[in-house]
Amino acid sequence: xxxxxxxxxxxxxxxxxxxxxxxxxxxxxxxxxxxxxxxxxxxxxxxxxxxxxxxxxxxxxxxxxxxxxxxxxxxxxxxxxxxxxxxxxxxxxxxxxxxxxxxxxxxxxxxxxxxxxxxxxxxxxxxxxxxxxxxxxxxxxxxxxxxxxxxxxxxxxx
Numbered sequence: 489x490x491x492x493x494x495x496x497x498x499x500x501x502x503x504x505x506x507x508x509x510x511x512x513x514x515x516x517x518x519x520x521x522x523x524x525x526x527x528x529x530x531x532x533x534x535x536x537x538x539x540x541x542x543x544x545x546x547x548x549x550x551x552x553x554x555x556x557x558x559x560x561x562x563x564x565x566x567x568x569x570x571x572x573x574x575x576x577x578x579x580x581x582x583x584x585x586x587x588x589x590x591x592x593x594x595x596x597x598x599x600x601x602x603x604x605x606x607x608x609x610x611x612x613x614x615x616x617x618x619x620x621x622x623x624x625x626x627x628x629x630x631x632x633x634x635x636x637x638x639x640x641x642x643x644x645x646x
C-alpha cells in the first residue's frame with residue numbers, strides 16, 4: 489500500500505519533517521499556456537493593453553509567487569530560493585503565450601511547487617490584465633517538465 493507522507497497515523501494532515509535530509513542542489517522547470525483571442529494576443533505583443541506591460545507584470549508576479557508558495561499551499565515548506573527565471577514564448581499562430589518557470593534552491597526539499605506556482609500565477613496575471621477585452625482566455629497544460637536533485641533524483645517529462 490502506498491504511504492501518503494502528508495497524512496499522519498490518525499488520517500490528519502501533517503507537514504513532513506525534512507530535518508534529517510541532506511542539502512542538495514535542486515532545480516525544477518514548469519510550463520503552462522494561456523490561449524486568447526487574436527486581438528488580445530496582438531495587443532499584448534504590441535504593448536498596448538490599458539493596464540500596462542502585461543508580460544513584465546506577469547514575470548514579476550511569477551517570481552513573487554514562487555517566493556510565496558508556502559503561504560498558498562498548506563503543506564509546502566518555506567524554502568530558500570536561490571533563483572527564479574521566467575520565460576514567455578509568443579505563439580502567434582495559436583494566439584497563445586507559453587510560460588516557463590525555472591526555480592532553484594540548495595536545500596532539503598524540492599522546488600517543484602515553486603516553479604508550478606510561478607507559472608500558474610503568471611498565467612493568472614495575464615488573464616487579470618486582459619480580462620476586460622477577453623474573458624474567454626484559457627489557461628492550460630500547467631505541468632512539471634523537469635526536476636533534478638534530492639533523493640528521488642532526476643525527472644524529465646518532456
